[in-house]
Amino acid sequence: MRHACARGPMEIAKKSDVLIGYAAAVGCPAESCEAGKAGVCQGCPGRELCLQQQGGVDEDQKYINVRMKAIKKKILVLSGKGGVGKSTVAACLGMALAKLNTKVGILDLDICGPSIPKLLAVEGQAVVNSQYGWTPLRSPHSEVKVMSVGCLLGESDSPVVWRGPRKSSLIKQFLKDTFWGRLDYLIFDTPPGTSDEHLTVVKMLLNVKPEGAILVTTPQDVALATIRKEISFCRKMSLNIIGIVGNMASYVCPCCKEESPIFTDDGGVQSLCNEYSIPFLGTVPLDPVLVMCCETGTNVYEQNSIAADTLLDIARTLL
Structure with missing residues (x-):
């Protein structure tokens, strides 16, 4: 049986970027990827993973530590399932913190x-891509710095x-190569669930002690069941x-700004x-009003919004 790397992952990658993670997904035999053994593993996307599994050191970690130590607080925004408004909460919290005179960045880890x-x-x-690394974009109405695969x-x-x-590799590159400068808060908007993206970012931030995670959920039982998994x-x-x-x-x-409960048990x-x-x-x-602002990319804190008042209170709690 041929070695996984010898099956031509780089040739496959030339045909389609979709399969570039093939070798790492099938798992290269660790003994064939030891340092000093030439040829066949060079260029394989799974080579670095093989070396780390043998107890090797990730050379990129020290650069990630330098970038992240310039940021005072790192906060992950998580949800158990999609569609609960996690990205909306992350974006609005970022804008609220900026409104409260703090320097804020948002890293979008939802690759897909x-x-x-x-x-x-x-x-x-x-x-x-400057000499100091990727320069994050700036939101025109809140001065929040933004980095996302959607901008690439x-x-x-x-x-x-x-x-x-491949997704894990891009997240590592975001952490290592983005020139955030000095920030008070860096908010990580993660995809739903508990998968590769979450494991990668938590591992990469381990040495710089992130502040923690904010969980977002809706009150119905199906959402609360998944948020329990997120807590675990x-x-x-x-x-x-x-x-x-x-x-x-x-x-x-x-019209009248009156609130009406959507779910029977909104205290869940x-x-x-x-x-x-x-x-x-x-x-x-x-x-x-918040929905309209999200659809048009405008600042909800410049509108008459009850939701904005609540989000601003949450931001003050974080401060």
């Missing part, structure tokens, strides 16, 4: 479904069809849980926090 560029109105802007794609409709090792993930990874944000529990009338999030002894940060209503 980046939405931060639209929410912060940086779509169409090009990332510049030639077309916004282009899909990112990558296997796990954080505790297994020794990642502090800053608190839980309940989202879209009520609807704000655009609060009960979950009590059960696990986790701080409850607040409930963000479903506000048409």
Whole structure:
């Protein structure tokens, strides 16, 4: 049987970027990838992974540590499932912290479904690779620094069809090569669930002690069931849980601003926090003004929005 690297992963990669993570996904035999054994493993996307599995040192980690130590607080925004408004909360918290006179950056780790560029109105802007690294984009209405794979794609409709090792490699490059400078807060908008992206970023931040994670969920049982898994993930990874944000529990009338509950039991999030002894940060209503701002990439804090007031209170709690 031929060695996994000898099956031509680089030749496959030339035909299609989709399969560039093939060798790492099937797993190269570790004994063939030892340093000093030539030829066959050179250029294989799984070579670095093989070396680390043998106890090797990740040379990129020291550069990541230098970048991240210039940032005071690193906060991950997590959700158990998609569609609960995690990216909206991450973007709005970033804008709220900036409004409170702090220097803020947002790193979009949702490789396959980046939405931060639209929410912060940086779509169409090009990332510049300077002598100090990738220069993050700046949101035009909040001065929040932004980095996302959505800013690296030639077309916004282009899909990112990558296997796990390729996504992990890009996340490491974001951490190592992005020139954030000195920030008070760096918010990581992660994809739903507990997968490659989460494991990679938690491991890469281990040496610089992130502040913790904010969990976002809606009050229905199907969402609360997945957020329990997220809580277990954080505790297994020794990642502090800053608190839980309940989202879209009520609807704000655009005319009279009265709130109407959407779910029968809108206290489910609060009960979950009590059960696990986790701080409850607040409930963000479903506000048409916030929805409009997200769709157009405008600053919700310049509008008359009840949801914005709640998010601003959460940001003050973080401060």
